[in-house]
Amino acid sequence: MSLAIRGMGWITPLGANIADVWSKLLEGKEATAETISSPISPRTYQAFRIAESVAAHPRLRRSSAISHFAVAAGLAALKDAGFDSQRDAARTALIFATSNGGVIYTKRFYHDIVASGAQSASPLLFPETVFNAPASHLSAILGITGASYTVVGDGAIGLLALKMAEDLMQNEALEFCLVVGAEEADWLLCDAYRKWRLLRKTPPVEPFLTSPKGMILSEGGGAIVIGRGGTIEIEKVAAGGNYPRQKDAAEILGRVFAELGANRADIIVASANGTFIDLAERDALLRIFPGALVYTMKPALGESVGASAIWQVIVAAQALLTHQVPPVLHSRVESPLQTPSATMTNDSMRTAVVSACGLNQQVAGLRLTLGAEAKQPAAKTVSAATMGRF
Amino acid sequence: MPQANTSNPPQKRTRVAVVAAGIVSPLGFGLIETAESLRNARDCVTPVTRFSVESCRCKTAGQIADDRLLNCSTGRMQRPERLHRASRMMICALQEMLAQAMAFEPELTVVGTTSGGMTFGEEYYRTLHGRQKTRGTPSWIANYPPQKPVIDAQEALGLSAPCQVIANACASGTNAIGHAFECVRSGRYRRVLTGGYDALSELVFVGFDSLQAATPEKCRPFDSGRTGLVLGEGAAVLALENFDLAQARGAPILAEITGYGISTDNHHLTQPNPSGIGPRQAMERALESAQLAPEAIDYINAHGTATPFNDTVEGKAIAELFDHVPISSTKGMMGHSLGAAGAVEAAISILALQHQFLPPNIHFRSGDPELGLNIVANAARPAKIRTVLSNSFGFGGTNASVIIQSAAA
Numbered sequence: 001m002s003l004a005i006r007g008m009g010w011i012t013p014l015g016a017n018i019a020d021v022w023s024k025l026l027e028g029k030e031a032t033a034e035t036i037s038s039p040i041s042p043r044t045y046q047a048f049r050i051a052e053s054v055a056a057h058p059r060l061r062r063s064s065a066i067s068h069f070a071v072a073a074g075l076a077a078l079k080d081a082g083f084d085s086q087r088d089a090a091r092t093a094l095i096f097a098t099s100n101g102g103v104i105y106t107k108r109f110y111h112d113i114v115a116s117g118a119q120s121a122s123p124l125l126f127p128e129t130v131f132n133a134p135a136s137h138l139s140a141i142l143g144i145t146g147a148s149y150t151v152v153g154d155g156a157i158g159l160l161a162l163k164m165a166e167d168l169m170q171n172e173a174l175e176f177c178l179v180v181g182a183e184e185a186d187w188l189l190c191d192a193y194r195k196w197r198l199l200r201k202t203p204p205v206e207p208f209l210t211s212p213k214g215m216i217l218s219e220g221g222g223a224i225v226i227g228r229g230g231t232i233e234i235e236k237v238a239a240g241g242n243y244p245r246q247k248d249a250a251e252i253l254g255r256v257f258a259e260l261g262a263n264r265a266d267i268i269v270a271s272a273n274g275t276f277i278d279l280a281e282r283d284a285l286l287r288i289f290p291g292a293l294v295y296t297m298k299p300a301l302g303e304s305v306g307a308s309a310i311w312q313v314i315v316a317a318q319a320l321l322t323h324q325v326p327p328v329l330h331s332r333v334e335s336p337l338q339t340p341s342a343t344m345t346n347d348s349m350r351t352a353v354v355s356a357c358g359l360n361q362q363v364a365g366l367r368l369t370l371g372a373e374a375k376q377p378a379a380k381t382v383s384a385a386t387m388g389r390f
Numbered sequence: 391m392p393q394a395n396t397s398n399p400p401q402k403r404t405r406v407a408v409v410a411a412g413i414v415s416p417l418g419f420g421l422i423e424t425a426e427s428l429r430n431a432r433d434c435v436t437p438v439t440r441f442s443v444e445s446c447r448c449k450t451a452g453q454i455a456d457d458r459l460l461n462c463s464t465g466r467m468q469r470p471e472r473l474h475r476a477s478r479m480m481i482c483a484l485q486e487m488l489a490q491a492m493a494f495e496p497e498l499t500v501v502g503t504t505s506g507g508m509t510f511g512e513e514y515y516r517t518l519h520g521r522q523k524t525r526g527t528p529s530w531i532a533n534y535p536p537q538k539p540v541i542d543a544q545e546a547l548g549l550s551a552p553c554q555v556i557a558n559a560c561a562s563g564t565n566a567i568g569h570a571f572e573c574v575r576s577g578r579y580r581r582v583l584t585g586g587y588d589a590l591s592e593l594v595f596v597g598f599d600s601l602q603a604a605t606p607e608k609c610r611p612f613d614s615g616r617t618g619l620v621l622g623e624g625a626a627v628l629a630l631e632n633f634d635l636a637q638a639r640g641a642p643i644l645a646e647i648t649g650y651g652i653s654t655d656n657h658h659l660t661q662p663n664p665s666g667i668g669p670r671q672a673m674e675r676a677l678e679s680a681q682l683a684p685e686a687i688d689y690i691n692a693h694g695t696a697t698p699f700n701d702t703v704e705g706k707a708i709a710e711l712f713d714h715v716p717i718s719s720t721k722g723m724m725g726h727s728l729g730a731a732g733a734v735e736a737a738i739s740i741l742a743l744q745h746q747f748l749p750p751n752i753h754f755r756s757g758d759p760e761l762g763l764n765i766v767a768n769a770a771r772p773a774k775i776r777t778v779l780s781n782s783f784g785f786g787g788t789n790a791s792v793i794i795q796s797a798a799a
Contacts, residue, residue, distance in 0.1 A: 040519050099535070101557075110512065110593050114519050118445035118596045126597035127659045127785055130504065131536070131557035136786030140656035145671070148654040148788060149565065152506075152536045152557045160554055164569070170576040192514065192531045195524060239498065239552035242541045360535050364552065 003169055004230030004371065006176065007081025008314050009073040009223040012301050013048035017076065021301075022318050025326035026343045030300040033203050033216060038187040040111075045190035046202045048218040048302035059137050063128055064102040065219065069307070070134035070182040071141060073221030078142070078178060081225035085143050091175035093147035093168050096135035096182070097161035099154055099306035099358075103186045105129050134182060147174075154358025155271055156240065157181065158222070158309025159366050163237040165226050175227065181310035182221035190217050198275045198359060205274040205299040207328060208282050208335035215273040218302025222310030232317045233369045235351075236260055240363035249280035249357055254288055256365035257353070263289040265353040265367065266346065267325060269316040271308065273298040277357045282337055284355075294337045295319070299329035309356040313366060316352035320370040323347050405633030406574045407643045407797065410494060412486030412585075413737045414459075414479045415624030416452035416724040420486050425741045427723065429770045431750040434724050435609065435620050440509075441592040448604035451590055452622030452725030454479065465546035472529045473542060474507035476589040479625035480543035483585065487627045488547055491641065494629045496551040497579045499540060500570040501627075502562025502586035503555060503729035506536030509591045539587050539625075551583060559784030560693070562586055563732025567628060568650035568792050574630050585627030586733035594728070595621055601660065603697050610753040611694035611719035612701050612765050619695040622725025626733035628740075645740045648777075649680025649793035660785050661699055666707035669693075669781065672789035673711055676779060680793045684712050687793070688775035689748055689766075691735045693783045694719020695726055704781065705761040716773065718751035718766040732782035736792060739778040743796040748773045 008018055013031035015021040033046035050065070055072035074094075083092070106129040112120040127133065132150035139148045147168060151161050158181040165177040193199035193215070200214030226234065238259045243249040262268060268285065272278040273296070285292050297315050304311060319325050323346055328339040354366040413420065416434035417427035427434065435450050443449045456475070462482045464470035473481075488494060510530035517524055532538075537555045544550060558565045563586030570584035598604040598621060605618030636643055653675065655668025662668055677684060690712070693704055696719070708717060720738055727734055742749055747770050754767040776796050783789045 040521070106593070107515070109597070110515055111519070113592065113596050114516055118443070118599065121596045121600040123600040123602070126600055129593075129597065130559050130785050132559050132784070132786040132788060133659060136654075136656075136659055136788075139654045139787070143656065145654050145656065147652050148558075148786075149569070150557045150786075152503075152555050153553070154535065154537070160552065163552075164554055167569070167573050167576070167578060170578060171572070188515070188518075191518070192527075195527050196531050197528070239554075241550050241552050242544065244545050360532070360538065361541050362537065362553070 003166060003226050003228065003234045005224055005232040005317050006227035006230050007077040007225035008317060009076025009080065010314050011054050011069050011073045011221040013050050013218055013220060014301055016054050025297060025300055026324060028327045028329065030329055031302060036187045036190065043191060045187060046216060047185040047190055048216060049185055050220055057141055059140050062124060063137055064105045064184060066102050066182050066184040067134040067137045069221030070096060070180050071138050073223035074138050074178055074180045077223035077225045088176060089143040092144055093174055093177045094135055094139055094144050095161045095164055095177060095179045096150045097157040097306055098131060098152060098182055099157060100183060100189055101131045102128050102133055103189055104184055107186060107188050154360035154362045155305050155308045156356040156358040156362040156364040157306055159237060159356045159364035160239060162366060163239045166237050169226060177226040178223060179226060180221060180223040181307040183219055183304045183306040185217045185219040193217060204330040206330045206332060207272040207274060207296050207299055208278045208331060208337055210334055212275050212278055215275050215303040218304040220304055220307055222307050222314055224310060224313060231371050232320060233371050235367040235369045238365040240365060242361045243363060246276045249363060250283040252363040253280055253284035253355060253357055256363055257284055257288040260353050260365045260367045262353045265351045266349040267319055267352045268292045268294045269312045269352060269354045270294050270296045271312060271356050272296040273303040280357055281355055286336060292338060294339050295325050295328055312354045312356065316354050316368050320349060320352055320368060323349050404575050404577045406571050406647045407631050407633040407636040408628050408645045408647060408740060409631045409636050409641045409643060410487045410491035410629040411644060411737050411740055412483035413626040413734060414454060414482045415727065415734050416454055416622055419458060419482060421741060425745055428738065428749045429747065431752050431769050432723060433752060440590055446596060446599040447606045448599050448620060450620050453590060454623055466548060467542065467546040472533055474510055474533050474539060476507055476539040476587050477542035479589065480539045480587050481546045483625040483627045484543045484547050487629055491629050494581060496581045496583035498573060499551040499553045499583040500566045501540045501555055501584060502566035502732060503536050504557060504559055504562060504588055505591055505594055507534045507538055508593060510534040512592055558788040559786050560728050560731060561782040561784035561788045561790040562729035564780065564782035564790035564792055565652065567732060567736050568652060568790055570630050571647045571650050574632055580632045580635055582630045583627060584630055586730040587625035588623055588727055588729040590621060590623040608753040609696045609722045611696040611722050611751055612705060612757060612763060613754050614756045614758050616696040616698060616701060618697050620725045622727040624727040624730045624734050626730060626737040628736060643797040645743050646795045646797050647792060648795050649676040651675025651679060651791045653789045655787035655789060657787060662703040664703060666703045668787060668789040669704050669783055670707035670711060672791040673707065673779065676791035676793050686777050687712060687715050687779045689742060689778045690715055690717045691739050691778060691780040692717050692719045693781040694721055705758060705763050709761050709763060714764045716748050716764050716766050718749050720749050722752040735780050736794060739780045739794050743775060743778060746772060746774060
């Protein structure tokens, strides 16, 4: 039996549940940026952040925001999947994906060392700086005592985690694999990405420009429960490879698209975020599948790095389930790609390809298919007026 | 409720060979130097020189000499001056491995780490805090991410496999080897590169010091008077291949991996459940995965950090499962290399199998009478061993064990 998505959870700056975030994306809304500053520098940045606490549990009382995002997204996905902790925890594996981890506590911990010396280092903060702290909290809350893995990488890590889930599910003793991606935004990350010439200081994020202007950092969590059989089937995960230089990314992406049969996909959910990634994806798509319908959520939700590929998979699954694609915001006419400028509906949409090109050399892809048992949504037709830009 | 073995049970019995290995650690550069250090019970822990430890309780660590590291070839890597020490360690280890298995082209790479290029992040923050010019910072930022050392090493040596980088704290290396083993055993992959790496960093050093887990004295695993760990650094890699394919092409087979167990102990973020259930489940699951009885284990390379908590809990679990099997922790000689530890200790276990000796547990004075463990005290011992179990446990309650057997076993 093929693997399928059995449940999803989505914590974003635009909302904290699937239905809410999806309807806002369809309405063309975008997150509101917040200015973040630092006592060690006059520079300020804007990021899409989550203002309210999204998870409450005694285990989380000293934990960083990333753990809250991971737990909230994970619990929502499991609820969506009908998970029963008593019944299912022993047959469930957990994979947690992140890029920068608990950077807020890590910065605070190291700041004390730099500012006041090693004797000031907090033994309470240090354990929360390890990459697997969020997974540990989530395992404890769920009662998972078997396989729990934290994997680290760039914006492609969510798909590499799904590849790992596919490998783990070869074990027939496992019924489910919960894959969670999370990231927290911080001034330090903004400063670093800015120095790396990948961040713009204020929104909007303008995708697929010939001269990319940069991304806006975001935070939150996304979670997917993988099971055996279901409405949204994971047809293939391509673990891709690593590009040595930015200019080589398009070539690896092209290989991933070819492996996934992207030219037979009804929609490509891209990772374009206003950086060189946009050019790589554009070049690869124009070479492999010039007529592709392409969507990126990053103008609306920002770049959530370790969470972003899981968010893309959620978008792809939602598109297949609802037969709708939200508008790509702030997309200028100069893009040769076919991107919807308003919400579009396509009842025949059955396959989606997710493209994940990270900022730090990793590339992966995934192909989803709407299973035969999926209900047809209310009939609507594709409007050429919504199809946008050539 | 009975727990399913979420380590992959042997439904499909594809055998998994280790066809090559490479290692860099305070014990030496390469397998030969490492074996020599183990046989001679060398204490490779030295005063920390990389950063100030004036305000720390602990002042020592196992460190890799920079002069040798900088002299290692960096292969095809452009602008090698930007490489992090962890990248250089991985390049050295991978170079040694590929010298034994030149045709080895992995379909997947699975490695463990806890902090990757952490010291570049530290330099960046110190520069910001000191309001100094940040001219060099883009290179630090680009080379800071935890996955960078393995990607650099692959690029330097002409490999391009997708990389899964596991960050399960101190169990990362063993988890990586275990997952890589399962990937080959399931038949989904023919060749997987695996291992682990970590370089010493101030943040992590001070972190363990702040928890009072690091000792100002000698690191004495399983000693009744143990006072804590010392940190280390290193990198080790193993080339895993479908056994039959390796044999068919006449590849030398260093060892066979036959079992893997993983468990999660939800007791506390930094402390193991005092009952020892976490380590015990990991070891039981590894035995089940290998279809072996505890009596089949000839030697245990323990996690053995020398913290009072870890060694009590691990020792209790070992004493409950095994009957007087020889045990040692090699961390007294080289420190705890965190994400690299499981990979380094797997390489040490392979050396023990190849050269038929038990690596020593140095600085040992007297054992815990309640545990009654059979510690390989202070000196290496010749022994007839066919099957080794290697343990790694980490923050977050993550526990992992692998079973490695001599190819002829």
